Amino acid sequence: MTENTIENSGTTIQFYAGLKTIGGTIFEVKYKEERFIADFGMVFQNKEGVQARPQAMISELQAIGVIPKISGVLKTxxxxKNATIAISHLHLDHIGLLQYVHPDISIIMSEDSKTLYEHLHTIGEEPNVDVERQVKSVPYYQPILVSENIQVEFFPVNHDAIGAAAMRITTPDTTIVYSGDVRLHETDLDTANLPNIAGSPDILIIETTNVQEEFLDSNPVIQSEADKLIPDLLEIESPIVFNIYHRNVKRLEILIEAARQKKRMIVFEPDTAYIVQAFNLEAPHVRYLIDEQANSNISVQIQKIQSITIDEVRDNFSSVWFQSSYHHIRALLDLPVKGATYVHSNGVPLGSFDPTYAELLEWIDKLGMEFVVLGVSGHATATQIKWLADAMKAKVTIPLHGFTPELLKGPNQTFLPEKGVTYQLPTLNKMSQ
Ligand SMILES: [Zn+2]
Incomplete structure (x- = not known):
């Protein structure tokens, strides 16, 4: 073989999403015909957001840029069959498009991610995937061949989603480490240990969510979720209405613990109560709301948590913390919520980039509630990301998944890929448009 043919049959990489945005991440590593796709996130939410799921819409969603033009893996x-999709963690910007994936494509994720994914599927949040057949779990620290020449190894990292993983992708000519999303609190030893176990790759693909101008020179001490949130919650004297994100199981635990300390009853919607039970977080002061419209299939599976009616919630409202998902916000019309505090705790709509966020604020205002945002970033600070990139000692650092990735400089070469371009690895020369 001439050198030229060797080069042409070597590893390539292409980025479909996640460039200059914190929206969905998708990139593909290819060796010969073998394809390894890392993450399959929602690129951009249309008006119905995650609720839009009919299959017939795939081509329409591609036309408006919600689904990228990626061949051979979608239902249509x-x-x-040479393609595998590997998931770093279960946030929608990393898995939001799995519902459109062809049932014959394997999806791999960490064991903890798979457990949560199954529960989310049960409550209808991750529909249209044949979990049993299609989703496989991968143990940490164990290299797995996904095809003849592509190997992947998962490493645990800390993030605000259970089961979060970084991955090392090895082909015959390149080693790539993908950080996934990472947090680096003092106790986040898994993230801190990543350079020791996966350092010195050819390529590091690293998230840059908090790498923004205003954060570059500050290195704020970020307290752990429990240390920050429990005292903040305990200070609130009024009844609390809150939203949350199921994928942050730790946050559920913190809310339940804070309510216990405050001697309040905490009331969850049935789907959330199901997750509470699935992760053994039930407690005497936890209830689930009887909801005629809810999936009765789920309610019958909640056996370890007592139920409560909306009338009972109303009668005891001053001693209740009450979950209100945005799509159930009308339930608040039946409750004396005037003067209550609405605690936005990372539920959807997450922020002003989501068009329904303004509507949520309007509801809260009309209902006479005080709005408080209580959360802890799931992402390392700019300084911590810089530390991690340096410690990883990659030959080439590719900053991704941030509004200003160009602000991160790796210890050696730093490379900013363009969307839709195929690059040859490890040189990163352009192969095609
Ligand atoms: Zn994430």
């Missing part, structure tokens, strides 16, 4: 495609 002729399936390419």
């Amino acid at each position: 495609d002729e399936v390419d």
Whole structure:
């Protein structure tokens, strides 16, 4: 073989999403015909957000840029069995498009992610995936061949989603480490240990969510979720209405613990109560709301948590913390919520980039509640990301998943890929448009 043919049959990489945005991440590593796709996130939410799921819409969603033009893996495609999708963690910007994936494509994720994914599937949050057949779990620290020449190894990292993983992707000519999303609190030893176990790759692909101008020179001490949130919650004397994100199981635990300390009853919607039970977080002061419209299939599975009716909640409202998902916000019309505190705790709509966020604020205002945002970033600070990138000692650092990735400089070469371009690895020369 000439050198030229060797080069052309070597590893390539292409980025479909996640460039200059904190929206969905998707990139593909290819060796010969073998394809390894890392994450499959929602690129951009349309008005219905995550609720839009009919299959017939795939081509329309591609036309408006919600689904990238990626071949051979979507339900409407002729399936390419050489492709595998690997998931770093269960946030929607990393898995939001799995519902459109062809049933013959394997999806791999960490064991903890798979456990949570199954529960989310049960409550209807991750529909249209044949979890049993299609989703496989991968143990940490164990290299797995996903195809003849592509190997992946998962490493645990800390993030505000259970089961979060970084991955090292090895092909015959390149080693790539992908950080996934990472947090680096003092106790986040898994993230801190990543350079020791996966350092010195050819390429590091690293998230840059908090790498923004205003954060570059500050290195705020970020307290752990429990240390920050429990005291903040305990200070609130009024009844609390809150939203949360199921994928942050730790946050559920913190809310339940804070309510216990405050001697309040905490009331969850049935779907959330199901997750509470699935992770053994039930307690005497936890209730689930009887909801006629809810999936009765779920309610019958909640056996370890007592139920409560909306009338009972109303009668005891001053001693209740009450969950209110945005799509159930009308339930608040039946409750004396005037003067209550609405605690936004990372539930959807998450922020002003989501068009329904303004509507949420309007509801809260009309209902006479005080709005408080209580959360802890799941992402390392700019300074910590810089530390991590340096410690990883990659030959090439590719900053991703941030509004200003260009502000991160790796210890050696730093490379900013363009969307839709195929690059040859490890040189990163352009192969095609
Ligand atoms: Zn994330």
